[in-house]
Amino acid sequence: MQRYFVTEDQLSPTTAIITGEDVKHISRVMRMNSGDLIICSDGAGRTVKCQIEQIAENQVTARIIEELKPNTELPVKVTIAQGLPKGDKLEFIVQKGTELGAVAFQPFSASRSVVKWEPKKVEKKVERLEKIAKEAAEQAYREQIPAVLPVKSAAGLAAFAAQFDMVIIAYEEEAKANEQQRFAQCLQALTPGQSILIMIGPEGGLTEAEVSQFVEAGAVPCGFGPRILRTETAALYALAAISYHFELMR
Amino acid sequence: MQRYFVTEDQLSPTTAIITGEDVKHISRVMRMNSGDLIICSDGAGRTVKCQIEQIAENQVTARIIEELKPNTELPVKVTIAQGLPKGDKLEFIVQKGTELGAVAFQPFSASRSVVKWEPKKVEKKVERLEKIAKEAAEQAYREQIPAVLPVKSAAGLAAFAAQFDMVIIAYEEEAKANEQQRFAQCLQALTPGQSILIMIGPEGGLTEAEVSQFVEAGAVPCGFGPRILRTETAALYALAAISYHFELMR
Numbered sequence: 001m002q003r004y005f006v007t008e009d010q011l012s013p014t015t016a017i018i019t020g021e022d023v024k025h026i027s028r029v030m031r032m033n034s035g036d037l038i039i040c041s042d043g044a045g046r047t048v049k050c051q052i053e054q055i056a057e058n059q060v061t062a063r064i065i066e067e068l069k070p071n072t073e074l075p076v077k078v079t080i081a082q083g084l085p086k087g088d089k090l091e092f093i094v095q096k097g098t099e100l101g102a103v104a105f106q107p108f109s110a111s112r113s114v115v116k117w118e119p120k121k122v123e124k125k126v127e128r129l130e131k132i133a134k135e136a137a138e139q140a141y142r143e144q145i146p147a148v149l150p151v152k153s154a155a156g157l158a159a160f161a162a163q164f165d166m167v168i169i170a171y172e173e174e175a176k177a178n179e180q181q182r183f184a185q186c187l188q189a190l191t192p193g194q195s196i197l198i199m200i201g202p203e204g205g206l207t208e209a210e211v212s213q214f215v216e217a218g219a220v221p222c223g224f225g226p227r228i229l230r231t232e233t234a235a236l237y238a239l240a241a242i243s244y245h246f247e248l249m250r
Numbered sequence: 251m252q253r254y255f256v257t258e259d260q261l262s263p264t265t266a267i268i269t270g271e272d273v274k275h276i277s278r279v280m281r282m283n284s285g286d287l288i289i290c291s292d293g294a295g296r297t298v299k300c301q302i303e304q305i306a307e308n309q310v311t312a313r314i315i316e317e318l319k320p321n322t323e324l325p326v327k328v329t330i331a332q333g334l335p336k337g338d339k340l341e342f343i344v345q346k347g348t349e350l351g352a353v354a355f356q357p358f359s360a361s362r363s364v365v366k367w368e369p370k371k372v373e374k375k376v377e378r379l380e381k382i383a384k385e386a387a388e389q390a391y392r393e394q395i396p397a398v399l400p401v402k403s404a405a406g407l408a409a410f411a412a413q414f415d416m417v418i419i420a421y422e423e424e425a426k427a428n429e430q431q432r433f434a435q436c437l438q439a440l441t442p443g444q445s446i447l448i449m450i451g452p453e454g455g456l457t458e459a460e461v462s463q464f465v466e467a468g469a470v471p472c473g474f475g476p477r478i479l480r481t482e483t484a485a486l487y488a489l490a491a492i493s494y495h496f497e498l499m500r
Binding site: 061070071072096099100101139140141142180181183184222225226227228230233236237240241243244245247248249250 | 320321322346349350351389390391392397430431434469474475476477478479480483486487490491493494497498499500
């Protein structure tokens with residue numbers, strides 16, 4: 001059943017109102033009619049099954065017929081801090097990371113980031129990433145849309161780390177050195193409801209100075225297995241491992 | 251250090267001979283000279299550090315200076331059976347699946363596969379996927395290049411399953427039904443050295459008839475967490491979870 005995110009005030013006790021681009025998606029892409037069923041989520045914990053009553057030019061009205069408890073959010077809140085990568089890799093990371101359950105993406109400008117975000121393009125880039133996150137969240141049956149946060153410096157990221165219960169650095173030197181247990185130990189120390197920040201360098205990796213700065217801020221360097229992963233694969237590894245640990249190994 | 255795969259007979263007790271496209275990569279892309287260090291692997295368990303002695307037009311000769319034991323292969327042998335997906339998704343799955351440790355990819359033509367491989371294009375397609383696997387294996391520090399097997403029918407895949415110690419079906423109906431422990435139970439039953447086949451449907455999923463056919467052949471339907479993953483994400487989830495289980499949780 002097709003899923004759409006709406007704002008909290010678009011979900012009354014009895015009725016869901018869908019506006020914006022989703023109206024076109026319902027009427028033209030999915031070619032739905034009144035009587036068809038959809039799922040709406042307010043991104044804040046409420047998910048409902050609805051029956052479409054009316055499709056107008058700019059608004060779809062649907063009657064709520066069931067309150068759902070999909071329970072599709074990861075038990076721990078994972079934020080991916082990604083050193084700005086080349087090309088469209090960040091779009092890839094946001095799409096796949098959303099499918100795999102991340103609650104937020106924090107891009108940061110690392111020393112070895114080749115890409116710089118021009119200030120006048122930031123808003124457009126974030127908008128595009130937010131759209132990708134929304135569509136991936138709908139497709140994956142998520143209950144919330146992950147946040148795409150404004151880009152930070154490495155120093156800004158080190159300060160941001162203080163908000164989290166656990167901070168991990170994906171560090172390939174650890175992978176090369178055969179360090180393979182620390183990530184599992186960190187996950188074992190986390191409990192459901194807690195938050196974790198995963199820091200991942202850009203293509204060239206993090207510099208030693210960046211790693212030191214993050215370690216001083218409380219981050220733990222971890223290897224993600226003995227193979228060297230591309231930057232865009234590291235986030236997916238971390239999220240899949242966290243899902244396996246907290247959702248499958250019960 | 252840059253890594254190259256050679257054939258077994260290109261690796262003598264004392265010397266490595268590099269031929270083919272890697273010669274251009276060494277001389278023109280990496281701009282290496284005699285005296286520079288590289289790593290060569292024969293894809294059959296022997297990996298050596300070498301010093302380049304001579305760069306000729308079609309051949310690089312290097313002196314072996316150290317036998318290495320990188321130990322970067324997954325403890326269990328994972329083959330990904332992928333229902334033919336749309337567009338360039340199979341290339342993506344082979345690249346990322348190689349990074350994450352798969353030993354083979356078995357494409358299969360599922361009922362809901364929109365894409366069909368025209369017989370006269372199969373050879374070219376497999377060649378291209380093999381090239382992607384080789385480059386990803388070099389980049390990831392793998393000790394072997396995963397095999398890309400000729401496409402099979404669903405019936406052919408069911409027969410192929412008999413060769414494996416464990417066969418898993420990624421089945422989103424199980425994910426929707428909140429079945430979340432079976433995959434972990436299956437991994438707990440596997441021991442290092444054993445083989446596992448992961449069957450993944452195309453975009454539209456597997457049909458019930460296909461699932462029945464695979465279950466009759468001994469496959470176990472498993473959910474990969476409660477979110478619905480795109481077809482190209484399922485293989486990565488499985489491989490990351492297997493790495494986490496066998497390499498990190500020791």
